[in-house]
Amino acid sequence: MIIRICLFLWIGVLCSLNVAAQFSDSVHYYAKYSSTGSINQTNDGRSYLLNNVAAFKISKKKIVLNADAGYVYGAQNSEQTNNDVTASLNFNLYAGNRRFFYWGLATYDRSYSLKINNRFQGGAGVAYDVIRTPTAVLNISDGPLFEHSDLILEDTIPDKYQTVRNSLRVYYKWTIKSIIVLEGSQFWQQSFTKQNDYILKSVNSVSVKLRSWLAITAALNYNRLNRTGRENLLVNYGITMEKYF
Structure with missing residues (x-):
């Protein structure tokens, strides 16, 4: 089932890229680390935390393809607290109105702190830009x-299961004087069952x-x-570091 969903998502991305090529030949790239x-x-101990995130984006007139990966490692007094890996692939497909678009998503993550051995999510939905200006989204x-x-x-009870969730996300980005950038995403994913x-x-x-x-x-x-019943902050x-090209 998981392999089929990933395959269908990839086929959708490739087909959408081919369709987008009919509208615009210009392609823009963005990389971030x-x-x-x-x-x-x-005197009583030592703790440390390292959080690495990489992102790559390909933009055309009708479609945007995003790939993201992250790794968090932490320890306190030589005892491991975090060893978390995330990876995602998603695309936005735009219709006539640039503020409204369809999205597709596939993610994989593993988290020591949240007690996740393996987790896969795949789905699709709609999105709307309530605000879109050069400095605010x-x-x-x-x-x-x-x-x-x-x-x-x-x-230490193992728990393998499947479910369908509703995924609600609120994303914001605000640029002040081209110097200060505030950015964030808030997710609430509730199981239907x-x-x-x-x-x-x-x-x-x-x-x-x-x-x-x-x-x-x-x-x-x-x-x-x-x-x-696990959480982390x-x-x-x-x-x-980021680069448009």
Whole structure:
């Protein structure tokens, strides 16, 4: 089932790219890498956290293809606290109105802190830009997701299951004086079959540009997986490099 969903999503992306080529020959690329972290050392112990995120985007007139990957590693007093991997592929397909579009998504993640051995999500939906200006974007998207998960519950109980969720996302980006950038995504993914089975995710950052391609970044990420009763809060700072070409 998972392989079929991934295959269908890839076919949809490729077909959409071929359709988009009929409307515009211009292609734009965007690459981004962010490395943030924190270190705390005292007489009583030491803790550290490293958060790496990479993103790549291909834009045409009628379609945008995004690929993202992230890795978080943390330890406290030589005991591992985080070893989390995420990867996603998604595309936006635009109709006549640029503010309204369809989206498709496939993600994979593994998280030591949230007790996720493996988790796959794939789905599609619609999105609308409530605000779209050169300096501000506010977008709301919604749609169903199929999920296949391999989790660890309390007392190391294995839990392999499948469900369909509703995925609601609110995304914002605000640029001030071309120097300060506030950006974030808020997710609420509720299972259609179980009320107490939901996922909350909040990713927020503030960046101060030193150059057009280099910025100092502070980030706050929150995740809660209610099925395992686990959550994490990551607050760190570092640098972000990005390039349009």
